Every structure is written in C-alpha cells, then in structure tokens.
Amino acid sequence: MDTPTYDDAHDVPAESEPQVSTDSSSPEMPKPSRLDDPFKPRVGRHLVWKDVQMTLKKKKGDEPQKVILNNVWGEVPKGQVTAIMGPSGSGKTSLLNVLAGRASSNAQISITSDVRLSNYQVDPTSIAVRKRIAFVAQDDSLQTTATPREAIRFSAKLRNPRNTTDEDVETLTNHMLTALGLDQCANVLVGGALLKGISGGERKRTSVGVELVTSPTLVFLDEPTSGLDSFNAVQLCELLKKVAEAGSSVLFTIHQPSSEIFNSFDRLILLNQGRVMFQGPVAEVNTFFEARGHPCPPNYNPADWIMRVAVTNSVEELEQSGYFPKDHRKHGLPQSGSVKEALGLSDNPHEKSNGHKPPGILAQSKLLLARELKNLVRATHALKTRIVMTVMISLFTGFLFFGVADLPSDKFINLQSTFGALLMSLMANVFSTALPSLVAFPEERPVFLREYSTNHYSVLSYFLSRLFMELLVTALQVTVSTMITYFMVGFNADYVIFWTGIYLMACASTALGVLIGSSVKNASVAIEYLPAVFMPQILFSGFFIPPELMPDWLSWLTYIMPLSYGVRLVAGSEFDGSCQDMISPATNTTMNNCDMILENINSNVDDFWWYYLVLLCLFVFFRLLALFVLERKAKNFY
Ligand SMILES: Nc1ncnc2c1ncn2[C@@H]1O[C@H](COP(=O)(O)OP(=O)(O)OP(=O)(O)O)[C@@H](O)[C@H]1O
Numbered sequence: 006m007d008t009p010t011y012d013d014a015h016d017v018p019a020e021s022e023p024q025v026s027t028d029s030s031s032p033e034m035p036k037p038s039r040l041d042d043p044f045k046p047r048v049g050r051h052l053v054w055k056d057v058q059m060t061l062k063k064k065k066g067d068e069p070q071k072v073i074l075n076n077v078w079g080e081v082p083k084g085q086v087t088a089i090m091g092p093s094g095s096g097k098t099s100l101l102n103v104l105a106g107r108a109s110s111n112a113q114i115s116i117t118s119d120v121r122l123s124n125y126q127v128d129p130t131s132i133a134v135r136k137r138i139a140f141v142a143q144d145d146s147l148q149t150t151a152t153p154r155e156a157i158r159f160s161a162k163l164r165n166p167r168n169t170t171d172e173d174v175e176t177l178t179n180h181m182l183t184a185l186g187l188d189q190c191a192n193v194l195v196g197g198a199l200l201k202g203i204s205g206g207e208r209k210r211t212s213v214g215v216e217l218v219t220s221p222t223l224v225f226l227d228e229p230t231s232g233l234d235s236f237n238a239v240q241l242c243e244l245l246k247k248v249a250e251a252g253s254s255v256l257f258t259i260h261q262p263s264s265e266i267f268n269s270f271d272r273l274i275l276l277n278q279g280r281v282m283f284q285g286p287v288a289e290v291n292t293f294f295e296a297r298g299h300p301c302p303p304n305y306n307p308a309d310w311i312m313r314v315a316v317t318n319s320v321e322e323l324e325q326s327g328y329f330p331k332d333h334r335k336h337g338l339p340q341s342g343s344v345k346e347a348l349g350l351s352d353n354p355h356e357k358s359n360g361h362k363p364p365g366i367l368a369q370s371k372l373l374l375a376r377e378l379k380n381l382v383r384a385t386h387a388l389k390t391r392i393v394m395t396v397m398i399s400l401f402t403g404f405l406f407f408g409v410a411d412l413p414s415d416k417f418i419n420l421q422s423t424f425g426a427l428l429m430s431l432m433a434n435v436f437s438t439a440l441p442s443l444v445a446f447p448e449e450r451p452v453f454l455r456e457y458s459t460n461h462y463s464v465l466s467y468f469l470s471r472l473f474m475e476l477l478v479t480a481l482q483v484t485v486s487t488m489i490t491y492f493m494v495g496f497n498a499d500y501v502i503f504w505t506g507i508y509l510m511a512c513a514s515t516a517l518g519v520l521i522g523s524s525v526k527n528a529s530v531a532i533e534y535l536p537a538v539f540m541p542q543i544l545f546s547g548f549f550i551p552p553e554l555m556p557d558w559l560s561w562l563t564y565i566m567p568l569s570y571g572v573r574l575v576a577g578s579e580f581d582g583s584c585q586d587m588i589s590p591a592t593n594t595t596m597n598n599c600d601m602i603l604e605n606i607n608s609n610v611d612d613f614w615w616y617y618l619v620l621l622c623l624f625v626f627f628r629l630l631a632l633f634v635l636e637r638k639a640k641n642f643y
Pocket of ligand 1: 061073091092093094095096097098099100113114
C-alpha cells in the first residue's frame with residue numbers, strides 16, 4: 006500500500022484550502038439550523054500537522070535527550086473521526102496535548118511543531134485557538150456540587166450565542182443528556198472525593214457533553230472511552246461520529262477499542278515510541294499490515310492485532326518491514342491571516358452580529374454567581390465548618406476575657422487585658438477568613454482552568470463572582486464573631502467601627518490570601534504559604550514593636566499590613582476618652598493610660614477615615630494584583 010498522503014487523504018487541494026465563502030447559499034456554509042440541535046451542521050476545519058517534536062531537555066551534559074514525539078505528522082480532516090492508538094508511553098496524550106495547545110516548551114521540555122488549520126499556520130498554545138477547541142482531558146474536572154444537567158446547561162448557556170433562548174438551552178441540554186445516556190443520573194450530583202456522586206463513566210460522559218453542547222469545530226478527547234462499559238463506549242463513539250458528520254474534526258486517543266469501535270473510526274494514527282507507525286484511513290490498515298508481513302488473522306480484532314505487532318517487534322524490525330512511513334504530503338506555503346481567519350470566524354456573517362456573540366461579562370458573572378451560591382448551599386460542610394470554628398474561637402476569646410473591658414481603667418493591667426482581647430478578636434478574624442480564601446482558588450483551579458481555556462467565561466467574570474461570594478461569607482463570619490466577642494468581653498468601642506474595622510481588615514487580608522492562592526498550583530502548596538500571610542501581619546503591625554524601633558529598611562512594612570490598621574481603628578474606638586488622667590507617682594506628671602496605648606500603636610481618632618481608606622486601597626491593590634496573576638496563569642498554563 007502507498008504511504009497515505011495529504012493530497013489523497015481528504016477532499017481539499019494541498020496548496021491551499023478554499024476559503025469559506027461569505028455567500029450563505031454556498032455549500033460550505035452550514036444550512037440554517039435550530040439552535041437547540043447539538044448536531045447542527047457546522048463549517049469544518051481541516052487540521053494538519055508536521056514536524057511535531059517533543060524532547061525532554063538534558064539534565065546532565067552526558068545524559069541522552071529523551072524524545073517523546075519524533076517528527077510526528079498527521080491530519081484530522083473535517084467531518085471525520087480520527088483515533089490515536091499506540092502502546093502505553095508511545096506519546097498519544099503528548100501529541101493530543103501539543104495539538105490542543107495544552108503543552109508548551111518550558112524548562113524541562115522543548116516542543117516544536119507546524120500546525121495548520123485549513124492551511125493557516127496557527128499556534129495551538131495561543132489562547133484564541135485553545136478557546137475554539139473542545140477538549141476533554143483524561144481527568145474530569147467538573148464542579149462537584151453540580152448535576153450533569155446543570156454542568157451541561159451551564160456550558161450551553163455560556164458558550165452558545167447570546168440569542169439562544171432559555172428554552173433552546175433546555176432542549177439542547179435534554180438532547181445531549183439523552184444522546185449520552187445520562188437521563189437517569191441527570192439530577193444527581195457529580196460528586197468527588199468528599200461527596201458521593203455519579204459513577205466515573207457517567208462523569209466522563211458529562212465532561213464530553215459539556216464540550217459537545219457548543220457545536221465545536223474541533224473536538225479533542227483524551228481516552229473518552231476509559232471507564233466506560235462496552236455498550237456505553239460504543240454509544241459514545243457513535244455520538245462522536247454524529248458530531249463529525251455534522252462537520253467537526255474529531256480526534257481522540259484510545260486504548261484497545263473493540264473491533265466494532267475500531268471499524269467506526271475514519272482514520273487512525275498509530276504511534277510507537279513517539280513515531281508514526283501508521284497513519285491513514287482505517288479501511289487501509291489491514292492491507293498496510295498485510296503488505297509488511299503481518300496479516301491480521303481471521304476473527305481477530307484488528308485493534309488488538311496492530312497493538313500486538315507494535316509491542317512484540319522492535320522498532321528496527323518494524324522499520325525494516327516498511328512501517329513508519331515518511332511524510333510525503335505537499336503542504337505548500339501556509340496562508341497568512343489571523344486566528345479568526347484560520348478558524349473561519351471572519352467569513353461567517355453570523356459571527357459579526359451581536360446576537361451571535363457569547364454572553365457578556367455581566368451575564369457570565371451572574372451565571373457564575375448563581376453556581377457559587379448553589380455550591381455554597383450544597384457543600385454546606387465547608388460553610389458549617391467555617392461558622393462552627395468562628396463560634397468556637399469567639400466563645401473561647403469571650404470566656405477568657407469575659408467582662409474585662411468593663412473593669413476600671415485606672416489599673417493598667419485591666420487595659421492591657423482589654424487590648425489583648427481586641428488583638429485576639431482581630432487575629433482570629435484574619436486567620437478564619439484568609440485561610441479559606443488562600444486554599445479556595447487552588448482547589449477550584451482545575452475546574453477554572455478547564456472552563457477558562459474552553460471559553461466558558463473571562464477571568465474578570467470569574468473573579469467578580471468569587472469576590473462577591475467572599476465579601477458575603479466574610480461579612481457573615483465577621484458578624485458572628487463580633488456579636489459574640491463584643492458583648493462577652495464588654496467592649497466599649499462603637500460597634501459600627503468595631504465591625505467595619507474588622508470587616509475591612511479581614512477583606513484586605515483575604516485579598517492577600519487570594520493573591521497567594523492564585524499564584525500557586527495546589528492547596529497543599531498554598532497551605533505552605535500560610536505563615537507568609539499571617540506572620541508579617543503579626544510582626545509588623547506595631548503592637549509588639551513600634552515602627553520607630555524597627556530597622557528602617559523593614560519599618561515600611563507596617564504601612565501595608567491590614568492588621569495594623571484594624572488595630573488602630575478598633576483600639577482607637579475602644580480607648581479614646583475611656584481613661585481619666587492620673588498623676589504618675591514616679592514623675593509627678595499627668596498621664597493617661599488609654600492615650601499611652603493609642604500612642605504606642607500610632608492610633609489617632611482624627612485619622613480614622615485615613616485608616617479606612619488605606620484598608621480599602623490594600624484590598625483593591627491585592628485583588629487587582631491577584632487578577633493580574635490569575636489572568637497570566639490562565640493564559641499560560643493548563
Ligand atoms: N512532562 C513530562 N515530563 C517527563 N516525561 C514526560 C512528560 N510528558 C510525557 N512524558 C513521557 O513521555 C512518554 C509518553 O507519554 P504519554 O503520556 O504521551 O504516553 P501515552 O501514549 O499517552 O501513554 P498511556 O497510554 O500510558 O497514557 C512517557 O514515557 C512519559 O513518561
């Protein structure tokens with residue numbers, strides 16, 4: 006059999022693929038279709054790649070480089086299903102990740118590739134391209150507190166044109182659930198490690214539904230049939246076939262498919278040790294192997310057979326037999342143009358109309374917030390733990406310092422105890438509000454990155470919805486805490502100043518926690534950074550050592566610590582005018598214990614507005630910095 010070539014493998018000439026016509030009567034344009042049809046026709050894109058090289062960089066000078074992908078070439082014609090097979094470790098996932106822009110060169114790995122979409126050269130790692138690819142990873146990263154119906158509906162609402170009505174979204178969701186065989190578990194929570202939910206196979210199908218509900222042009226899936234029984238695996242492959250028939254280019258990796266599934270593929274890419282052992286139509290597999298001395302025995306699953314040949318023969322033997330065909334396709338010069346042109350968006354008159362655009366930032370934030378609220382109500386254990394801990398710590402503080410603020414102020418020890426109670430209340434609020442924020446983003450990170458990179462919403466919408474939720478939960482927590490300590494300790498501070506001072510300080514500390522949480526990869530690393538949020542606040546807040554006594558190069562830190570402004574506000578309100586002047590027996594001069602405390606912590610009632618403003622600025626500053634970090638991370642990582 007001849008080596009499959011780019012020219013004969015599909016329906017477009019090698020030099021340049023015809024442009025999608027702007028004439029809506031052209032056969033290239035999808036026919037007008039119902040918005041609620043998940044298999045509505047779409048304009049396909051022909052994906053071609055060559056010279057894909059992925060190498061692990063050398064650690065030591067004399068160590069040989071490990072080549073993960075070696076000159077890999079191939080294509081996914083529009084309207085066809087292409088499967089990548091190969092022994093374990095042959096590079097299937099690596100190839101899929103490179104093509105889907107989920108892998109890029111870094112300190113350990115070097116990746117080079119020539120990827121073309123309808124003969125436009127594209128960089129798959131660019132977020133504009135990634136956002137157009139429906140990608141289902143091996144690990145499902147779904148919101149654990151959503152049901153399959155909600156997960157699919159959420160994706161359909163956010164990723165379909167804004168003129169899609171709620172009724173269309175509902176019908177689309179129902180079609181997708183039925184097509185995936187998810188009707189029976191449609192309203193059961195997805196679940197996760199701490200929450201019992203649907204099965205692994207159902208979770209996998211939900212992930213597929215979340216991606217397919219947008220009628221994508223390019224669909225990439227990493228082992229979509231893993232964890233599925235044979236019936237569901239066949240059903241899923243039939244569904245992918247329908248998606249391809251609608252015009253999409255479908256590419257997925259698969260392990261040991263049954264012969265029924267194998268024969269349903271249009272094309273196959275067989276990788277072996279990072280190289281292309283076979284690439285072409287599935288119908289040609291048997292002839293290709295037969296011509297090289299490995300005819301598939303009768304009644305043998307061809308998928309098992311080719312894997313057996315790949316595993317039981319050395320690469321050298323296979324090479325001598327004529328496997329590992331060279332890439333003889335003629336590509337011609339790539340067309341130059343923007344990503345929009347490569348994706349055919351600039352040619353589609355619908356794309357330009359406002360109604361065709363996906364929902365805007367406000368609509369995205371609203372949907373995200375609704376999901377967050379649902380999450381809060383369903384994952385009550387997290388909220389309950391937070392509130393129970395707050396109540397316990399506040400009660401401890403309340404019992405320990407019970408009524409001390411009502412004791413006579415002429416004894417310094419009484420004032421010292423009241424100041425201690427204030428500090429405890431402030432620090433407890435810093436700890437109990439900032440800690441959950443520190444770990445919240447790393448915990449949500451996989452879901453956020455999947456959704457962001459598949460064009461569900463903007464970073465700003467996500468950020469705004471999280472911000473609103475945190476402000477709400479922090480307010481609840483601070484109210485519970487202050488109600489207990491304020492009345493048990495018997496503070497004399499104005500309650501409004503007491504609450505607002507602690508609340509603003511907690512918000513600013515939370516913002517610092519979010520900044521650190523956004524910068525790290527997972528919750529356990531975030532926990533390691535815990536002292537970085539708390540220790541500087543305690544050390545530099547000015548109540549252990551005033552800024553005047555700190556080394557000059559460190560003293561400025563006092564001015565960016567939320568706790569130091571929180572102390573000045575609540576202690577200012579508590580002690581201002583609370584003590585009577587006394588005559589010092591040692592110096593025979595007038596002294597005022599309350600004024601001494603306020604002087605030590607640099608608190609001045611006339612500057613309260615300034616403390617509020619600084620807390621607000623710190624909150625905004627840390628939040629904006631976190632937004633910037635999140636935006637960069639979201640664009641550069643997956
Ligand atoms: N980031 C990485 N760092 C180090 N090695 C890597 C990295 N990515 C891939 N590899 C190595 O490259 C090889 C191919 O990995 P890949 O996951 O692509 O294989 P696969 O064919 O998908 O395997 P499986 O079928 O077992 O999932 C493996 O040996 C793997 O260890």
